[in-house]
Amino acid sequence: MSSKPKIVVVGSSNTDMIIKGDRIPAPGETVVGGAFSTAPGGKGANQAVAAARAGGDVVFVARVGDDMLGRQAIAGYEQDGIDVSFVQRDPALATGVALIIVDQTGNNSIAVASGANAALTPDDVERAADAIKSAKMVVFQLETPIETIMRAARLAKDAGVPVLLDPAPAPSEPLPKELLECVTVVKPNEGEASRLTGIDVTDEASAFQAAEKLLELGVSTAIITLGAAGSVVATKDGVRKRAPAIRVDAVDATAAGDCYSGALAVALGEGKSLDDAIAFASKAASLSVRRLGAQPSLPTREEIERA
Numbered sequence: 001m002s003s004k005p006k007i008v009v010v011g012s013s014n015t016d017m018i019i020k021g022d023r024i025p026a027p028g029e030t031v032v033g034g035a036f037s038t039a040p041g042g043k044g045a046n047q048a049v050a051a052a053r054a055g056g057d058v059v060f061v062a063r064v065g066d067d068m069l070g071r072q073a074i075a076g077y078e079q080d081g082i083d084v085s086f087v088q089r090d091p092a093l094a095t096g097v098a099l100i101i102v103d104q105t106g107n108n109s110i111a112v113a114s115g116a117n118a119a120l121t122p123d124d125v126e127r128a129a130d131a132i133k134s135a136k137m138v139v140f141q142l143e144t145p146i147e148t149i150m151r152a153a154r155l156a157k158d159a160g161v162p163v164l165l166d167p168a169p170a171p172s173e174p175l176p177k178e179l180l181e182c183v184t185v186v187k188p189n190e191g192e193a194s195r196l197t198g199i200d201v202t203d204e205a206s207a208f209q210a211a212e213k214l215l216e217l218g219v220s221t222a223i224i225t226l227g228a229a230g231s232v233v234a235t236k237d238g239v240r241k242r243a244p245a246i247r248v249d250a251v252d253a254t255a256a257g258d259c260y261s262g263a264l265a266v267a268l269g270e271g272k273s274l275d276d277a278i279a280f281a282s283k284a285a286s287l288s289v290r291r292l293g294a295q296p297s298l299p300t301r302e303e304i305e306r307a
């Protein structure tokens with residue numbers, strides 16, 4: 001049996017079409033210039049790959065199209081040692097595609113055509129029930145249907161398996177309480193925390209208020225990331241603290257949050273303390289912003305330990 005912690009990621013798989021240019025166009029504007037590339041992406045897949053490279057034994061539950069992009073995506077996950085038994089190939093829908101523009105400072109703007117991701121069903125999750133029940137941690141984001149995420153969260157909670165929710169992209173409405181009650185760790189950024197709690201998160205004080213609200217809503221640990229200002233952490237056991245950010249010159253921030261979540265899941269699955277797990281995840285995320293593209297930028301365990 002592998003000594004690596006088993007991490008199940010339920011979520012999206014996309015192919016990213018990227019322009020690295022000077023700046024992000026305003027609505028109605030055309031900006032000429034920059035370089036085009038493609039890379040494997042999707043928040044779920046990025047978290048799965050991040051976890052695998054960080055040292056997890058990863059099972060990915062997802063849906064891609066039965067097309068060239070889907071086949072390429074699956075081949076990439078296999079190269080990272082991910083169990084793809086529960087990655088379905090949908091005969092009727094295309095693999096998800098994200099159009100990403102990255103500016104000179106590494107900031108991005110992303111539009112996603114979900115394709116097969118939107119057809120990931122609760123039954124797809126049921127098929128992976130044994131994997132979920134035997135995991136050290138189950139990880140979700142919000143690029144697949146909410147009823148599917150809720151089924152997976154419920155399966156994990158009933159089996160006593162910790163759940164990590166990365167609530168990205170920011171939900172258009174508050175998440176169901178039944179979902180948040182199944183969540184062990186939630187890791188929103190400022191915008192996502194504002195959407196989840198109705199509290200406008202603009203600084204440390206408002207981040208702590210939002211974290212308290214997330215605990216009231218049923219999660220056990222809230223980590224609200226604040227970009228260059230680090231993160232605030234609050235737990236049901238009374239921990240209230242700040243974690244510093246690691247300063248880097250960013251080439252591309254795409255998938256930095258996904259990288260953080262994947263690495264955090266592995267560290268917690270290994271039994272590291274919350275402080276050590278956050279430090280490990282912050283290091284991984286700080287490495288990911290130095291390279292262009294979502295999955296090409298995700299660091300290996302060796303790179304994280306060397307940083």
Ligand code: RIB
Nearest residue numbers: 014041042043098255294
């Ligand atoms: O979080 C980054 C990801 O968001 C990209 O890889 C893109 O596919 C979108 O899902």
